[in-house]
Amino acid sequence: MSDKRQRARVQGSWAKPLHKPQQPTVSAQDVQSGSWKYGARSFEFNQPDPIREIPAEKVIENAGDYEISQGPTGVSRLRLIPGFLQQEEADWMFSKLLAELPWSQKTNYRMMGDAYEEPRLTCWYGELPYTYSRSTMEANAQWPPVLSTLHLAVEQKSGRTFNSLLCNLYRDGKDSIGWHSDSEPSLGPQPTIASLSLGDTRVFSLRKQPLPEDNGDYTYVESIRIPLAHGTLLLMEGCTQEDWQHQVAKEYHDRGPRINLTFRTMSPEPESPSWRSVR
The missing domain is CATH 2.60.120.590 (Alpha-ketoglutarate-dependent dioxygenase AlkB-like)
Incomplete structure (x- = not known):
């Protein structure tokens, strides 16, 4: 094996390219509504219930x-x-x-x-x-x-x-x-x-x-x-x-x-x- 081919093999040029994860797609409307999609999955963020205090007597x-x-x-x-x-x-x-x-x-x-x-x-x-x-x-x-x-x-x-x-x-x-x-x-x-x-x-x-x-x-x-x-x-x-x-x-x-x-x-x-x- 020539030195050039040996160097290419060591550097991984023969390996299959790695799969790049799909980046979440976020639109301005999603940001306003509090939800977006990640691939086939969707995420929703609900506002937490307000903290209620017991009124002082x-x-x-x-x-x-x-x-x-x-x-x-x-x-x-x-x-x-x-x-x-x-x-x-x-x-x-x-x-x-x-x-x-x-x-x-x-x-x-x-x-x-x-x-x-x-x-x-x-x-x-x-x-x-x-x-x-x-x-x-x-x-x-x-x-x-x-x-x-x-x-x-x-x-x-x-x-x-x-x-x-x-x-x-x-x-x-x-x-x-x-x-x-x-x-x-x-x-x-x-x-x-x-x-x-x-x-x-x-x-x-x-x-x-x-x-x-x-x-x-x-x-x-x-x-x-x-x-x-x-x-x-x-x-x-x-x-x-x-x-x-x-x-x-x-x-x-x-x-x-x-x-x-x-x-x-x-x-x-x-x-x-x-x-x-x-x-």
């Missing part, structure tokens, strides 16, 4: 009017009035109501028929019975003088009229009420609820209803915390019952008894089963 403690949300349904408002009753007056009324109201523990029923007792004591005043959680509270039509006095004072302060009253007795920190809205048809659209607290301070919590696309997930909704002290009046107005839920959660430390009076306006409605879970 807001705390309301000072007297005032608060617009807590505004949306397609309207405006949701709270009015907080600490010291609506002075200490001595509140002490006397608390003792009177604790001793004299016909407190009882209501039995409710779940949709499957299971019975459970509410973790608090209640009584109901007004002209109409009150049905929720598939059981009915019969109305006490005769209001005791102390309730009549409070009824008039709340109407004068709020500028509203009320014909019904739900009384709740939280015996200690283990008594509670779960997430719910006061949105029965008998209350009408955008009802005003006046809530008067007597006794030990308990935290009143609110959370906004989730967006339709969240499918009932409350992880990222706005929330509010309100410590309700002895003699405090809270008014929930506008779309608060439609756009928000509220609760008084259990508190696993020493808590004394608390009475909560929620004044509302009821109207007759056709008899039908109620599927509300708690009130």
Whole structure:
């Protein structure tokens, strides 16, 4: 073999040419759409879902009017009035109501028929019975003088009229009420609820209803915390019952008894089963 042929063989001139990989073809339209083709395969790049942060809980403690949300349904408002009753007056009324109201523990029923007792004591005043959680509270039509006095004072302060009253007795920190809205048809659209607290301070919590696309997930909704002290009046107005839920959660430390009076306006409605879970 000549030196020339030997050199050519060593340098690989006899070898078959290597296959060059096909370069990806990218057009301006592909760049804009976030996809391109590589040979027979195609690649798509989707934008990652935005990172959602859980909103910090807001705390309301000072007297005032608060617009807590505004949306397609309207405006949701709270009015907080600490010291609506002075200490001595509140002490006397608390003792009177604790001793004299016909407190009882209501039995409710779940949709499957299971019975459970509410973790608090209640009584109901007004002209109409009150049905929720598939059981009915019969109305006490005769209001005791102390309730009549409070009824008039709340109407004068709020500028509203009320014909019904739900009384709740939280015996200690283990008594509670779960997430719910006061949105029965008998209350009408955008009802005003006046809530008067007597006794030990308990935290009143609110959370906004989730967006339709969240499918009932409350992880990222706005929330509010309100410590309700002895003699405090809270008014929930506008779309608060439609756009928000509220609760008084259990508190696993020493808590004394608390009475909560929620004044509302009821109207007759056709008899039908109620599927509300708690009130």
